[in-house]
Amino acid sequence: MPEITKLIHKYLRHDKKFPHxxxxxxxxxxxxxxLIRAIDRCxxxxxxxxxVSGIGCTGRLPVYVDFNTLHTTHGRALAFATxxxxxxxxxxxxxxxxxxxxxxxxxxxxxxxxxxxxxxTAIILNxxxxxxxxxxxxxxxxxxxxxxxxxxxxxEQAFNISELAVTxxxxxxxxxxxxxAKLLDSLMEKAFLKKGFAVVEVISHxxxxxxxxxxxxxxxxxxxxxKDHAVTVEKAATMSEEELKGKFKIGVLVDxxxxxxxxxxxxxxxxxxxxxxx
Amino acid sequence: xxxxxxxxxxxxxxxxxCKACGICEAxxxxxxxARDEAGYPYVKFPEKCISCGWCExxxxxxxxxxxxxxxxxxxxxxxxxxNTL
Amino acid sequence: xxxxxxxxxxxxxxxxxxxxxxxxxxxxxxxxxxxPITPATEIAEAMxxxxxxxxxxxxxxxxxxxxxxxxxxxxxxGVKSMxxxxxxxxxxxxxxxxxxxxxxxxxxIVDAMRxxxxxGLPTSPSQSDVMQARWGTHGDHPIIALCPSTVRECYDLxxxxxxxxxxxxxxxxxLVDEVVAHMREKITIFEDEEVEIFNRxxxxxxxxxxxxxxxxxxxxxxxxxxxxxxxxHVTGLTHDIRGFPTxxxxxxxxxxxxxxxxxxxxxxxxxxxxxxxxxxxxITIIAYGCVARSAKRAAIDARQKGLxxxxxxxxxxxxxxxxxxxxxxxxxxxxxxxxxxxxxxxREVKRVNKGSTKIFTINKVDGTxxxxxxxxxxxxxxx
Numbered sequence: 001m002p003e004i005t006k007l008i009h010k011y012l013r014h015d016k017k018f019p020h021x022x023x024x025x026x027x028x029x030x031x032x033x034x035l036i037r038a039i040d041r042c043x044x045x046x047x048x049x050x051x052v053s054g055i056g057c058t059g060r061l062p063v064y065v066d067f068n069t070l071h072t073t074h075g076r077a078l079a080f081a082t083x084x085x086x087x088x089x090x091x092x093x094x095x096x097x098x099x100x101x102x103x104x105x106x107x108x109x110x111x112x113x114x115x116x117x118x119x120x121t122a123i124i125l126n127x128x129x130x131x132x133x134x135x136x137x138x139x140x141x142x143x144x145x146x147x148x149x150x151x152x153x154x155x156e157q158a159f160n161i162s163e164l165a166v167t168x169x170x171x172x173x174x175x176x177x178x179x180x181a182k183l184l185d186s187l188m189e190k191a192f193l194k195k196g197f198a199v200v201e202v203i204s205h206x207x208x209x210x211x212x213x214x215x216x217x218x219x220x221x222x223x224x225x226x227k228d229h230a231v232t233v234e235k236a237a238t239m240s241e242e243e244l245k246g247k248f249k250i251g252v253l254v255d256x257x258x259x260x261x262x263x264x265x266x267x268x269x270x271x272x273x274x275x276x277x278x
Numbered sequence: 279x280x281x282x283x284x285x286x287x288x289x290x291x292x293x294x295x296c297k298a299c300g301i302c303e304a305x306x307x308x309x310x311x312a313r314d315e316a317g318y319p320y321v322k323f324p325e326k327c328i329s330c331g332w333c334e335x336x337x338x339x340x341x342x343x344x345x346x347x348x349x350x351x352x353x354x355x356x357x358x359x360x361n362t363l
Numbered sequence: 364x365x366x367x368x369x370x371x372x373x374x375x376x377x378x379x380x381x382x383x384x385x386x387x388x389x390x391x392x393x394x395x396x397x398x399p400i401t402p403a404t405e406i407a408e409a410m411x412x413x414x415x416x417x418x419x420x421x422x423x424x425x426x427x428x429x430x431x432x433x434x435x436x437x438x439x440x441g442v443k444s445m446x447x448x449x450x451x452x453x454x455x456x457x458x459x460x461x462x463x464x465x466x467x468x469x470x471x472i473v474d475a476m477r478x479x480x481x482x483g484l485p486t487s488p489s490q491s492d493v494m495q496a497r498w499g500t501h502g503d504h505p506i507i508a509l510c511p512s513t514v515r516e517c518y519d520l521x522x523x524x525x526x527x528x529x530x531x532x533x534x535x536x537x538l539v540d541e542v543v544a545h546m547r548e549k550i551t552i553f554e555d556e557e558v559e560i561f562n563r564x565x566x567x568x569x570x571x572x573x574x575x576x577x578x579x580x581x582x583x584x585x586x587x588x589x590x591x592x593x594x595x596h597v598t599g600l601t602h603d604i605r606g607f608p609t610x611x612x613x614x615x616x617x618x619x620x621x622x623x624x625x626x627x628x629x630x631x632x633x634x635x636x637x638x639x640x641x642x643x644x645x646i647t648i649i650a651y652g653c654v655a656r657s658a659k660r661a662a663i664d665a666r667q668k669g670l671x672x673x674x675x676x677x678x679x680x681x682x683x684x685x686x687x688x689x690x691x692x693x694x695x696x697x698x699x700x701x702x703x704x705x706x707x708x709x710r711e712v713k714r715v716n717k718g719s720t721k722i723f724t725i726n727k728v729d730g731t732x733x734x735x736x737x738x739x740x741x742x743x744x745x746x
């Protein structure tokens with residue numbers, strides 16, 4: 001068994017039924033591969049990783065991997081993860097969510113986790129649709145698109161998850177696509193090693209629902225679309241506004257240092273304990 | 279691409295997990311793979327393989343493995359990311 | 364069980380909410396996640412001051428949903444955790460409360476009851492969340508709910524709540540009405556007072572043999588914390604004994620029944636209350652929370668007037684104190700159930716009333732407490 005597959009198999013739960021549950025060609029499997037490779041490269045032990053997910057197609061991810069895994073209620077993964085991290089800061093907490101899970105029902109928790117700068121990694125698989133429930137529009141479904149709940153025309157404007165994270169105060173935000181698998185590896189590695197709230201938005205596709213309804217072809221065609229519309233941050237800097245129209249940037253969008261929640265809370269503990277002695 | 283021939287790269291497709299999604303075949307930079315009538319990939323031109331490993335990286339089901347790489351995987355990472363975007 | 368004070372004891376003038384915090388810390392609570400809401404905010408404030416003093420963590424989350432989620436997360440990471448809220452917040456917590464029941468995660472939730480429904484009467488008391496505590500979250504599930512009627516009971520019942528939640532791996536709710544939550548009373552805490560502190564049963568087998576949701580004689584599986592080498596899966600989906608999602612009927616049925624058995628099998632350990640002069644009582648008042656204080660006063664006054672009146676105080680609301688209630692139903696011809704709601708516990712009393720005892724209620728829903736005089740008037744009226 002060669003390197004990568006041995007690596008992947010080392011982290012899988014072998015009493016789970018493989019192949020996994022996601023549709024043929026779904027990007028979640030690619031994201032999972034990148035996640036496992038990045039964890040391995042960072043050298044975390046399995047015991048210290050807590051992988052938290054919400055509800056939806058991504059929700060089913062943790063069950064397949066041999067970490068401490070938690071499958072929470074829809075949209076609340078980040079709030080559960082906050083509790084885990086604060087209770088045991090030694091744990092490496094990673095949260096995987098879908099676009100609806102993270103910024104629709106979970107939007108409030110997403111912006112506050114970013115604002116608080118809790119030391120954990122949020123991986124958001126953005127396929128612009130609610131896949132598990134059969135193809136309803138989500139906060140990242142582009143204007144004009146067809147979904148099972150916007151069969152006439154989708155009249156809402158989409159969020160830009162990465163910009164939302166940056167505005168909310170996340171110190172590390174990266175965006176990749178499932179086509180650019182190696183970029184995902186490096187983004188996730190940087191996110192895991194980042195001290196503070198690190199967001200990785202993974203542009204993916206749902207050819208079963210979104211692709212079919214909008215005649216965008218299968219997994220291959222939708223990944224081709226990702227290739228054609230993604231522009232690295234470095235290249236985008238050289239492009240004009242006009243050229244950038246309809247494109248999205250990939251790579252590290254922001255990486256700055258901000259005070260981390262628990263380091264700040266330690267100050268409170270010191271003050272509280274010294275005050276108590278008096 | 280001269281020295282590639284001796285370093286035979288073996289590609290193994292685990293049909294138990296493969297869901298015939300076609301991603302590996304579609305994005306293989308060297309056109310090594312092809313799909314049978316059921317849509318499952320198979321190695322059509324093994325000699326063309328440049329052992330870049332992209333098929334394995336992009337397989338959603340971990341069903342394809344590239345046995346021998348001429349370069350250590352980590353090295354590929356930085357350099358490849360830049361020029362294949 | 365209080366021993367004569369050999370060693371010095373401390374006296375405190377504490378608010379109910381403050382006593383809950385003292386009890387929680389004494390029980391080993393080291394994590395609080397909450398959101399400000401009258402009449403429970405003092406708990407959050409006291410926790411924000413006292414938890415960091417003992418190396419604990421206080422965090423104010425963005426809403427009650429997140430608060431409940433963070434509490435569950437912290438408990439899964441091995442720290443005794445708690446939140447406190449009132450009606451509106453309690454409503455928001457219901458889904459995650461259900462998750463804690465399904466995944467059997469120990470935690471304590473304080474619901475300081477105020478007038479409802481909706482925004483209701485934020486600064487006035489009520490006892491109208493009793494049924495919400497029982498059936499607030501969806502699906503068949505067991506629950507334990509305790510109800511203090513004095514500041515001392517706020518302290519004691521909070522300790523019990525943590526012990527029970529750890530012992531049965533089930534959330535425990537403390538239903539305290541605004542009166543008891545906000546009133547101040549002197550309480551005496553003895554230095555050498557033995558207080559039984561219960562911690563969750565840890566697995567005594569190596570990780571490879573650990574079956575996270577195995578059925579045991581007590582119905583309570585041992586609980587490993589995240590990060591201790593027992594990498595297992597926790598989910599809100601119905602799950603098999605290994606914790607993985609299942610839709611097999613032959614796995615779901617025994618699982619749900621085990622959840623119920625955990626509590627019903629230990630029913631006797633969950634009966635907290637007080638019989639006051641009920642042995643020869645013709646009329647017994649069944650009351651809880653602040654109303655139990657008025658009820659006791661009424662019973663004492665009635666006795667002085669020669670009326671054989673007794674009082675049964677319920678400190679446990681769920682599971683319903685069926686045996687204690689049946690006892691008074693057998694001795695008294697008349698039972699009066701005064702409540703600051705439309706009769707949420709009186710329904711239960713009527714349900715277990717097999718005999719010919721007549722049950723009368725006082726249902727006060729105007730945001731003011733039920734007074735001893737009102738109970739005495741009712742006694743005269745029905746006696």
